[in-house]
Amino acid sequence: MSATPPAPAPGLGSWKSRLLSHEMLLFYVLIALWLFFYFAGTTVNRRGVTVGFGTLDRQFDILRHSCEIGLLALALTPIIITAGIDLSVGSLLGLCAILFGQLWHDGGLPIPVAAGLTLVIGALAGGLNAVLITALRIPPLIVTLGTYSLFRGLAEALTRGSITYTDFPASFLYLGQERWLGLPTQAWIFFAVAIVVGVLVHRTTFGRAFRTIGFSPEGARYAGIPVARRLALAYVLAGLIAAIAAIIYTARLGQAKADAGTGYELFAITAVVLGGTSIFGGKGSVIGTLLGVAAIAVLKNGLACLPVVMRMNAAEEMSGLLTGALLLFALSAGVVPQLWSGFRQRASAT
Amino acid sequence: MSPAPLLELRQLVKNYGGVRALRGVDFDLRAGEVHALLGENGAGKSTLIKVVTGAHAPNGGTITLAGQTVSGLTPATARALGIACIYQQPALFPDLTVAENLALRLNAPSPAARMRWSDCRARATKLLARIGAEISPDAEVRSLSMPEQQLVEIACALGSGARIVVMDEPTASLTQKEQHLLFAVVRDLRQNGVGVIYISHRLEEIFALADRVTVLRDGQSVGTHPVAGIDEAGLIRLMVGREVAQIYPAAESAPGTVVLSLNQLGCRSSGVSNVSFDVRAGEVFGLGGLVGAGRTELARILFGLTPADSGTITLGGQTLTLRTPQAAVAHGIAYVPEDRRRHGVVLDLPIAHNMTMAIHRRLFPTTWLRFGAERALTLDYIRDLAVKCSGPEARGGSLSGGNQQKVALARWLATKPKLLILDEPTQGVDVGAKSEIHKIVRRLAKEGLAVILISSDLPEVIGMSDRIGVMGGGTLRAILPGGSDPHVVMAAALGTAA
Structure with missing residues (x-):
């Protein structure tokens, strides 16, 4: 091996392009946002206690609340790299939460067994998406729009719209509400999943296949890549991760109900796209997704700490608005340099 | 003095980048004649049509329509000047009815006009009746067969008052009976003083239908003849011409054992039937023929993209069922596809x-x-x-x-394949790279690889191959020795005895 020159990391060129990569730009924005909220969103109350964005408790809280959407974003990253989409992950989170509660409460199963079965069910639900997409060749958008309603409807039917499962044992709630080795317990699971997905996407032949399919499904087929099997893997994995998110969600809130995770899929897609993964497939990274998740979380929670926003009581609205603005900015930031160089070429040509 | 021809091309030149597709072509079309255009793949027929219909602007030469020189032809002005083109694949809207499709093409576009659907329907009925097509104007185009759709295109051409109708291989997908209906329509057009430019590879059609024939070769016209004064052998001689001597690397090895053996291979969905041949280790087996002969379709069967439904594939003594490309790859079959940019290389990847x-x-x-x-x-x-x-x-x-x-x-x-299928490996490749690819192919054969070389470039397939399988109409028409007389290969491809 010593004869071959060292291989540069895949997809990265010189240090200059590395510093200007989408991920790095997003990282600078994230730091700037964080610093802004650190100075503008931290206050000292009448009793002399520091409150707001700048406290460690608040930072951990942000991390705790980001884990579920973060997991869904990790689930969506490989799928979007294949130029697919999965709108059903939020609904599947709800369905898995209900099934987990039922297995434990009504089925009388121990928590670990119920959790294990929930993961299997999540993977099977992902498998349903996969079969419809690969065997019946229905576009992913349509398939998962259908299962988006199907999974949520099932969750509501199983609970008749009213049952909520509560009274989980403290040992289970530890997963969602306590800290382990200094960090919120679920954050460890989130990081573990991030590493698994990151390795899968960046360091294995599966990730290569996802990228190839994303750029050119026909080209992948002509190269002998088992396109259907690789796509199926991405969707099954997404179902599995959605089930993990469901269990964490239940442990954080201490209750399992049918509307769990409503609208999460859109936050997750936003995080993935903000992180630089192309909705047209091929391009994308797990680091980018993590930065996207972090940016959305900091923006949302930081705004809630700003005195001016607190007085207006408009944190939700403001965070929606600014997330949208950030997303559009991030997407156009990739296009502007191209437009600029195209303009310069035309200018120099005449 | 006869009246000015409908269309007259003088010294027409068209370059694509550095490639000279047309190098000074002369051509004329008279009212009330069917003028056939004949030539090998890449001889310039399609380019000529694209220039005449205004799709591409020529780089030189003149186009004269009924005595008037026109310049800056665009598809819209060409249509307004009475030029209509009927392609192999009709370009109609499948979800609209026949009458709606005709209205879309024939009504002058104006932003605020009110549609009179009853008028449109009446006109469609009239036009369809005139060409003797039994098609309801209310039928959705989707429900029509390919020849019926072509008839709608012809009705369209008539409705637009076209004086010049271009037909590009109109019979490629037609059955015998449908062909006769189409011929009747073409003869009717001729009776009505329309000039028809008729492109076809099928010589018998040209003899049955055309008044004159122009043969193109390498972007030049090599002669226009009245059909009555020429025979098939003469046409083939014109198409092939004398080859420019080009050096191909010589075979350095004698073919070894049989690697691939096909027996009565067929696939209904891709129109391949009854193909049998062997390829030996160290042999370059050329597949010649014209576009649509079924060569790429055969390669797709061997690579598991469109599985065979009859016959057998034997590779290295083992009979294979190839249902996916993965299976083909696992058995040592490699396929370098024709469409390099879509299938051969993923352009966005390193x-x-x-x-x-x-x-x-x-x-x-x-x-x-x-x-x-x-x-x-x-x-x-x-x-x-x-x-x-x-x-x-x-x-x-x-x-x-x-x-x-x-x-x-x-x-x-x-x-490390046992069988390498190359589909048009030198298409769109510059001369230097072409000869490098030829050398690589020869070297691979010398190393014992069995190679199937699909090429529409007649000198290439003759110069490179140890044996040449000539395909036509989805089946193998002949197996000829390498270095065969081009006329013989062309005659086999056209399905005639030369």
């Missing part, structure tokens, strides 16, 4: 990814990517095939056509 794409299992047995090993292998092939690139990280799309082809070739050589 060369390294492209070259190792088909050997993931061997190079990365644990699925874990080994970048060092990948880079070493890629550099080897870049050196071995002399790929001009900035390195293994360069994107496939940044390379020239010839170098892209080498990347596609490297991907399949890396699989």
Whole structure:
């Protein structure tokens, strides 16, 4: 091996392009946002206690609340790299939460067994998406729009719209509400999943296949890549991760109900796209997704700490608005340099 | 003095980049005649049609319509001047009815006009009746057969008052009976003083239908003749001409044992039937024929893309069922496809990814990517095939056509195949890269690989092959020795005895 020159990391060129990569730009924005909220969103109350964005408790809280959407974003990253989409992950989170509660409460199963079965069910639900997409060749958008309603409807039917499962044992709630080795317990699971997905996407032949399919499904087929099997893997994995998110969600809130995770899929897609993964497939990274998740979380929670926003009581609205603005900015930031160089070429040509 | 011809082309020139597609073509079309256009693939027929219909602007020469020289022809002005073109694949809207399609083409576009659907319907009925087509104006185009759709196109051409109708291989997808209906319509057009430019590979059609025939070769007209004064052998002689002497690397090895053996192979969905031949180790087996002869379709069967439904494929003594490309690759079959940019190379990915794409299992047995090993292998092939690139990280799309082809070739050589199928490997490749690819193919054969070389370039397929299988109409028409007389190959491709 010593004869071959060292291989540069895949997809990265010189240090200059590395510093200007989408991920790095997003990282600078994230730091700037964080610093802004650190100075503008931290206050000292009448009793002399520091409150707001700048406290460690608040930072951990942000991390705790980001884990579920973060997991869904990790689930969506490989799928979007294949130029697919999965709108059903939020609904599947709800369905898995209900099934987990039922297995434990009504089925009388121990928590670990119920959790294990929930993961299997999540993977099977992902498998349903996969079969419809690969065997019946229905576009992913349509398939998962259908299962988006199907999974949520099932969750509501199983609970008749009213049952909520509560009274989980403290040992289970530890997963969602306590800290382990200094960090919120679920954050460890989130990081573990991030590493698994990151390795899968960046360091294995599966990730290569996802990228190839994303750029050119026909080209992948002509190269002998088992396109259907690789796509199926991405969707099954997404179902599995959605089930993990469901269990964490239940442990954080201490209750399992049918509307769990409503609208999460859109936050997750936003995080993935903000992180630089192309909705047209091929391009994308797990680091980018993590930065996207972090940016959305900091923006949302930081705004809630700003005195001016607190007085207006408009944190939700403001965070929606600014997330949208950030997303559009991030997407156009990739296009502007191209437009600029195209303009310069035309200018120099005449 | 006869009246001015409907269409007259003088010294028409058309270049695509550095490629000279038309080099000064003269052509004329009279009112009330069917003028056939004949030539090998790439002789310039399509380019000529594109210039006449205004799709492409010529680089030189004049176009005269009924005595008037026109310039700056666009598709819209060409149509307004009475030029209509009927393509092999009718370009109608499948979800609209026949009457609606006709209205869309024939009504003058105006933003605020009110549609009179009853008028449109009446006109459609009249036009369809005039060409003797039994098609309801209310039928959705989707429900019509291919020939019926062509008839709608013809009705359209008539409705627009076209004086010049171009037909590009109109009978390629028609049955015998449908052909006769089409011929009747063409003769009727001629009676009405319309000039028809008729492109076809089928010589018998030309003799049945055309008044005159012009043969194109290498972007030049090699003669216009009244059909009555020429026979098939004469036409073939004109099409092939005298070949420019080109040096092809000579075979250096005698073919060895049989690697691939096809017996009565067929696939109904892709129109291939009854193909039987053997390919030996160290042999280059050429597949010649015209576009649509079924050669790519045969390759797709062998690569598992469109599985066969009859006959057998035997590779190395083992009878195979090939239902997926993965199965074909696993058995040692490699296919470098015709459409390089869509199928051969993933343009957005680096060369390294492209070259190792088909050997993931061997190079990365644990699925874990080994970048060092990948880079070493890629550099080897870049050196071995002399790929001009900035390195293994360069994107496939940044390379020239010839170098892209080498990347596609490297991907399949890396699989260490037993059988290599090359589909038009030198199409759109510059002369230098072309001769390099020829040398590589010869070297591979010498190393014992069985090669199937599909090429529409007649000198190439004759010069490169040890034996030549000539295909036509989805089946094998003849097997000829390498270096055969081009006239004989062309005659076999056309399905006539020369």
